Amino acid sequence: MPRPEMIRWSEDGAAVELLDPRSLPETPSQLRLESAAEVAQLLRARGVVGQGLREVAAALGFAVELARHRQLAQTAFRHKLEEGYEVLRQTQPGDPGLFRTLERLRRTATRLRGEAPAAVADAVRGEASAVLEEAGAAGRRLGEHGLELLGRRATVLVHGRGWELTDALAPLFAAHDAGRRIRVFVTEGRPTLTGSRVSAWELQRGGVPVAVVTDAAAGLLMAQRRVELVLLGARHVALNGDVAAPIGAYTLAVLAAHHGIPAYAAAPAAAVDPQYATGAALPLGTCEPKQVRRGFGRATAPDSVPVFPPALDVTAAGMLAGLITDRGLFRPPRDAAPAALAGAEPPGRE
């Protein structure tokens, strides 16, 4: 079974359809987003849509916005184009990936300056479709590169997404599609529960045998030799190969090292950030204390109790067996540090 689609064009082509992660796993439902403003609103809902998906959603949202205005006169259309660009850009002004994706679409429009708005809208839509397809292809490439780590049978513990579409689940779907007999344990991923809510649903929906394990149970799982490989979905990669990944990844890397189990990080080449020579300064972000204190609706901690806030933790390259990217598998010391990938365009920009 193929991997479930997280994002796509609506059948009538007038909207972006996005699987609402907040609806998982209980009542999986598609959001229908019909304007840049609607997409932007979703992107601003903190933590709802992850890194890779965010860029694709912005691209599709921008194209949908231009299509809405295809009947306008040139000047009015250009005005709407700039407005749509800004509203999407402002959802995360400091994000280079989002900036590059939106710039790519705007350049397409700029090249057609003078053409009828309808033609410009169609061209931008074509470019947005390319962004969508390329992200899917990058995910499949990451999956293929990860495949060589898995035998005909394998039991894998996976933690964190980092990037959606090009993430740590990709090698699992690739292995499943290749007929390998794999079994997957997925960590809950407190406090967001992305593992049990989203990844477990996605793997199950895709036909991959999966069980959920609480984050704290990973030690016992390894002590009982129930996993052969650990996959960590990374958010940021430093030039030396250190990674920042959803909190708990470092704990799993220490456990894996203690038990002699190889742990690999997975991230697209675009996650290698030339700003960071090592992991020491990689941003750890913050989770919402509410996710810890009443993440399930009911209070699960006193409302006034402080919460240790980081959303990510850092794992040194030396703790990892390697890094799986859409541009290849990096295994130190055999391979160069992922610095070779620094400044890579987002997936699909090759």
Next chain:
Amino acid sequence: MPRPEMIRWSEDGAAVELLDPRSLPETPSQLRLESAAEVAQLLRARGVVGQGLREVAAALGFAVELARHRQLAQTAFRHKLEEGYEVLRQTQPGDPGLFRTLERLRRTATRLRGEAPAAVADAVRGEASAVLEEAGAAGRRLGEHGLELLGRRATVLVHGRGWELTDALAPLFAAHDAGRRIRVFVTEGRPTLTGSRVSAWELQRGGVPVAVVTDAAAGLLMAQRRVELVLLGARHVALNGDVAAPIGAYTLAVLAAHHGIPAYAAAPAAAVDPQYATGAALPLGTCEPKQVRRGFGRATAPDSVPVFPPALDVTAAGMLAGLITDRGLFRPPRDAAPAALAGAEPPGRE
């Protein structure tokens, strides 16, 4: 501030008052239990009341039951006594601690055979009060023994209760009462969330500075050198000092060893079980998959997804810096293995 009372006699003396752990932290409320049957019903609600508290609750419940029947004639009274004994015993037929506690009260009644039922009921009540007081005293002793591990200032990560009343929180309350400046991080303790729901509430209520940390974040906490000592509340102790503790304890022990931070287990001497020479066969129990899939009403994992079920994990004595009990601190190799404590009576039975 003293430690909050988890269990006590009601003011009118006719009932057991027990802080309902299910009500924490949102609306702390006392359960008023007026018969052996009511206490038994609570004890049968799986996982609601922990080991140490269970024995004390059974003792108080037995005494309350006899008081209800103090006006009966001898034969009818003896019949009620046996009935009450059985209903409480059957809540956990294989538990030696519960058996010993109930036997202790029944022996008190047997010694007074021939006396008026009212006199027997009063004597059993006195013995139950002794059980309650001794459990509190054992907790305080465990606290005192743990105190020597803490400096004038200390930052401690605590995980798991294992036993209530004589548990890993005791050294923290002892240190706080002794005027030490301690700060505590408490793990959430998925899937039961006993750490964030109960321990965090209890520490905060007792005036101990506390913050909650998700289980998976413990690695980062240690990498950032934010904790100096790890305390693990153990449920069972093997003769060689291996411990079974709420799941995640082993993960924390591995992390602590990796970071050179001492990790101690805490449990009453009564937790040393002579059935088990080492930790290899210690029972791991099972959690309820529902606590993982929809612990708080909302679904947090697909309903059909399998869940890795152990409720406890085992940490080898060699991974621990020592074991804190109500009968002393055991630090191998300086001290003998806790086998010396094997077969110890429940706390307070000295």
